[in-house]
Amino acid sequence: FIGERKFSDFLSKYLPPTPGDIKDLEGKTIGKHQGLWFYTLGQRQGLDIGGAGDAWYVAEKKMTENTLIVVQGHDHPxxxxxxxxxxxxxxxxxxxxxxxxxxxxxxxxxxxxxxxxxxxxxxxxxxxxxxxxxxxxxxxxxxxxxxxxxxxxxxxxxxxx
The missing domain is CATH 2.40.30.10 (Translation factors)
Structure with missing residues (x-):
């Protein structure tokens, strides 16, 4: 167990930042991330992307491309x-x-x-x-x-x- 602290803070002590693109399903770059290990599927918090419409959620982590794919809407297909x-x-x-x-x-x-x-x-x-x-x-x-x-x-x- 890591105790009472943010998991991302714990990980950042042991894993170097590997920034990459945050893209929507159509492949449009809409932001940057600091490392895929900071995110889990379905996550909403900490994406730091705004815009019109529903909130953004992590739909996929493309490890070989270091790309985070996001969708709008809690129950997106x-x-x-x-x-x-x-x-x-x-x-x-x-x-x-x-x-x-x-x-x-x-x-x-x-x-x-x-x-x-x-x-x-x-x-x-x-x-x-x-x-x-x-x-x-x-x-x-x-x-x-x-x-x-x-x-x-x-x-x-x-x-x-």
Whole structure:
């Protein structure tokens, strides 16, 4: 844990600034960022871009181009995703015997339970497909699976589909 301080302040002590462009979906440059690691998908705060219309939100981080892609509107379609994949799941007991199961999942702290169907692959990875679109699930964050109040397991989101 980093204690009671801003995460960006903590990161800036260890990672050098790598400024890049902030672009909209059409590719128009609308601002500059100080490093992609300061931002997470769905983030609104700290973008320092104004303009007319709705607030701006992070929709994508293009690592190879060092570009932040933003969209306007809290529920913009670019922020809504159906599925996530996890490379390595950690089960609380043991992996379910069946390759598919219906359960509930969370991808964010204090999120309501989200109904989903999970497909478990022979290599131990899995994909979770949600009944309802999820707002800005993010690689690097956790997927936690539940059955009623029991935690089935969890893993780090590898990819958003």
């Amino acid at each position: 670019s922020l809504l995703k159906q599925s996530v994949s996890v490379k390595k799941m950690h089960w609380t007991l043991k992996a379910p015997a069946q390759p598919r199961l219906k359960c509930f999942a969370k991808t964010r702290y204090r999120q309501d339970d989200q109904s989903c169907e999970v497909e478990i692959f022979p290599d131990g990875s899995l994909s979770a497909t949600f009944e309802e679109l999820q707002r800005a699930p993010t690689p690097g964050q956790s997927l936690v699976l539940y059955h009623d109040t029991q935690v089935l397991g969890g893993g780090v989101i590898e990819q958003v589909l």
